[in-house]
Each structure stands twice: as C-alpha cells, then as structure tokens.
Amino acid sequence: MSALTLYxxxxxxxxxxxxxxxxxxxxxxxxxxxxxxxxNGAGLSVVAAAKLTPASDAIGQxxxxxxxxxxxxxxxxxxxxxVVVYRRFDTVTTSALTTxxxxxx
Amino acid sequence: MIDLIASSAALMNxxxxxxxxxxxxxxxxxxxxxxxxxxxxxxxxxxxxxGLWAVLARNLVRAMFGLVVTFMGxxxxxxxxxxxxxxxxxxxxxxxxxSVLIFFAIMLIKNxxxxxxVNFPGPLQALTALISAAAPLVLFGPIIVMNAGKLAQTETxxxxxxxxxxxxxxxxxxxxxxxxxxxxxxAMAGGVLLAWDKRFKK
Numbered sequence: 001m002s003a004l005t006l007y008x009x010x011x012x013x014x015x016x017x018x019x020x021x022x023x024x025x026x027x028x029x030x031x032x033x034x035x036x037x038x039x040n041g042a043g044l045s046v047v048a049a050a051k052l053t054p055a056s057d058a059i060g061q062x063x064x065x066x067x068x069x070x071x072x073x074x075x076x077x078x079x080x081x082x083v084v085v086y087r088r089f090d091t092v093t094t095s096a097l098t099t100x101x102x103x104x105x
Numbered sequence: 106m107i108d109l110i111a112s113s114a115a116l117m118n119x120x121x122x123x124x125x126x127x128x129x130x131x132x133x134x135x136x137x138x139x140x141x142x143x144x145x146x147x148x149x150x151x152x153x154x155x156g157l158w159a160v161l162a163r164n165l166v167r168a169m170f171g172l173v174v175t176f177m178g179x180x181x182x183x184x185x186x187x188x189x190x191x192x193x194x195x196x197x198x199x200x201x202x203x204s205v206l207i208f209f210a211i212m213l214i215k216n217x218x219x220x221x222x223v224n225f226p227g228p229l230q231a232l233t234a235l236i237s238a239a240a241p242l243v244l245f246g247p248i249i250v251m252n253a254g255k256l257a258q259t260e261t262x263x264x265x266x267x268x269x270x271x272x273x274x275x276x277x278x279x280x281x282x283x284x285x286x287x288x289x290x291x292a293m294a295g296g297v298l299l300a301w302d303k304r305f306k307k
Contacts, residue, residue, distance in 0.1 A: 004253045020237070033159055
C-alpha cells in the first residue's frame, strides 16, 4: 500500500471512531469530544492529500490550520451553550432537552 | 510494502555486484522504510487506543485523556509526513486549547463520575452507533484502497519551508485568513454573551 492510502485509512479510522462516540454518548460533553475527533480526522486527510501528491503543500497545510481555528471557535461556543443549557435544565443529557415535546414537568 | 521489497532486492543486487558505495547508500534507505512503517503502526495504535478510550470510557475526564492521546497520535503522524509545523499547531491548538476547554466544560457541568454517562448505552443506541461507524468504513474504505494508490505520489515528502506557509497565508488565503479572525472574535463575544450571569448586570 502506498503512503497516501495508509494515511487516508488512519483518517477514516478517526471518522469511524468519532461517529461511534457521537451516536453513543448521552451528554453534550461526550458529543463535543467525538466531534473534535471527527475534525481531527478531516485535518489529517487534508494534510496527507497535500503532502503526498503533487498538489501544493502550503495550501493543504493552511487549510488544516483553518480547520483547527474553526474547531477552537466551535468548542468555545459549545462550552457557552452547555453552560446555558445546564443553567436551564440542570443537566446536559441530550434526552432531557425536549421543551418542544409535551414534557412531563 | 512493495517498495520495501524492491529496495531490499536492489540492496542484494548492489552487494552481489560488489558496488560497495551503492550498498552503503541503499542501507539507510531500507532502514528508513522499516522505521517509517514501524512508526506508522505505533501511531495508528495510539490513535485507535486513545480513540476507543475516549469513546468508551464511562468517566468523562478519562475520555478527555483518551482524546489527548489521539491528538498526540495525529501530531506524530504529521511529523511522520514531514510537516513539523502542523504537529506543533496540533499540540498547541488541540491539546493546549481545546482539551482545556473540554476540561472546563466537564468541570462546569458537574457530571464527572455520577452523571448520565456512567451506564453503557442501550442496545438500540449501540447498534445505531456501530452501523454509523461501519457505513463510512464500508463506503470509503474500498474507494481509498482501490484509488489512492493510482494517484501520482511523492513517496518521501519534503518539509515545506515556513516562509512558504506564511506566503500562502497572505496571498492565496488572504480572505479566509481575515474571515477567521472575525469568526474567532464573534465566537468569543458570543460565548461571553451566552454565558453571562444575570446577577452581575445590576
């Protein structure tokens, strides 16, 4: 197998593990952890595609830098949202956040 | 693997013909290849172990440490791809900033050891999770294995000069570079606004 295949398979592994976490976690914190793993896999595949093919190295690496910046912004916002949700519902379990449903209060 | 075999065959040919200089040139290449594969396997184990730990740990703090192990594995892969700047950024942004943010989230929301994550997910949820993980593996895995090898490739990547990265930031990516500063500013302001405690307003 070529080096590009190997790195792409590693990125695919990160995608699969992140999806398992995203579905199986019950709280927003656990889901945030899984989303970071998904974004990391995306960055790894972009850098691999840039470094191991004749495409421009710098452009691919900078795209991953932007992914990292967006991941940082996303984590900040999700933290603030979790604080708001926790204040309002006293929990961050996803199954509890059902105000539109006919909730038993 | 194929180029490994090819290089060892070349090594045998070289020593058989008695070209001492060539065999001395080939030996570091073979050792280099073996080292690269061993390092790759180690880093994949790091990513897999850390990822499974992050997904399956019932304590969220331990899950976060598993995530840190995964980040380190990916940083090591960036180093293996001869992009040390990316490895440094990975350590700085993901391990230095995002892990700390997640730790803040765990601490602000008091469900570390007694929360809802203590029990394993139900059978239906576990089945859905496994299906959603198998779908990309089944869909993209064969595509990658069949097609990625056909692309023209540089087998040993060379390090990109840092000046080239900076040049790309102010020429090719100048608009995204300016936009991401706005995004970060808005995210920070939005975070402060969302989490603002009403008590301090009076």
